[in-house]
Amino acid sequence: MKCQFCGHPKTRVLDSRPGKKNNHIRRRRHCQQCDGRFTTFERLEDNLALVIKRDGRLEVFDREKILSAIKQSCTKLPIGEDHLNKIVGSIESRIQESRRRKLRSQVLGDWVAAALYEIHPAAYIRYSIVHRQIQDLRDLQRLLEEELG
Numbered sequence: 049m050k051c052q053f054c055g056h057p058k059t060r061v062l063d064s065r066p067g068k069k070n071n072h073i074r075r076r077r078h079c080q081q082c083d084g085r086f087t088t089f090e091r092l093e094d095n096l097a098l099v100i101k102r103d104g105r106l107e108v109f110d111r112e113k114i115l116s117a118i119k120q121s122c123t124k125l126p127i128g129e130d131h132l133n134k135i136v137g138s139i140e141s142r143i144q145e146s147r148r149r150k151l152r153s154q155v156l157g158d159w160v161a162a163a164l165y166e167i168h169p170a171a172y173i174r175y176s177i178v179h180r181q182i183q184d185l186r187d188l189q190r191l192l193e194e195e196l197g
C-alpha cells in the first residue's frame with residue numbers, strides 16, 4: 049500500500065487487527081522512506097481470512113507470520129527462500145479454495161505441517177514441536193502415527 053505522506057509504493061504493516069464487526073481490518077503502517085506512520089481500514093474481502101486462535105480470539109491471517117514459522121522450521125536445511133515463499137503461497141491458495149472466512153489455527157497448522165512434510169521430515173517435526181503442542185516423544189509418535197498411519 050502506498051504511503052499517504054510521500055507516495056512511496058511500499059509500506060510495512062506494523063499491526064493488524066479485525067474491526068468490531070470483523071468485516072474490516074485495521075492496519076498500522078509504517079513507511080521506511082519518510083518514516084511516516086498511518087492507519088488504514090481495509091475491507092476483509094481484500095484480505096484472506098481470520099484465524100481463530102485456541103483461546104477463541106480472532107487474528108488476521110498473517111502471511112509474514114507463517115513465513116517466519118516456516119523459515120524457523122527449515123533453518124540449516126537445504127531449502128531455498130523461493131521454496132519457502134511457494135509454501136506460503138500454497139497455504140494462501142488453499143484458504144481461498146476452501147472459501148472460508150474463518151479458519152481454526154489448528155487447521156492452519158495442519159496445512160503448514162503437511163506442506164513441510166512434503167519438503168523435509170526434519171522441518172515437519174520441528175514445526176510440529178513448536179506450533180502444534182507436542183510435549184513429548186509420545187505426542188510426536190501419536191502425531192506421526194495419525195498422519196502416516
Ligand SMILES: [Zn+2]
Nearest residue numbers: 051054079082
Ligand atoms: Zn512515506
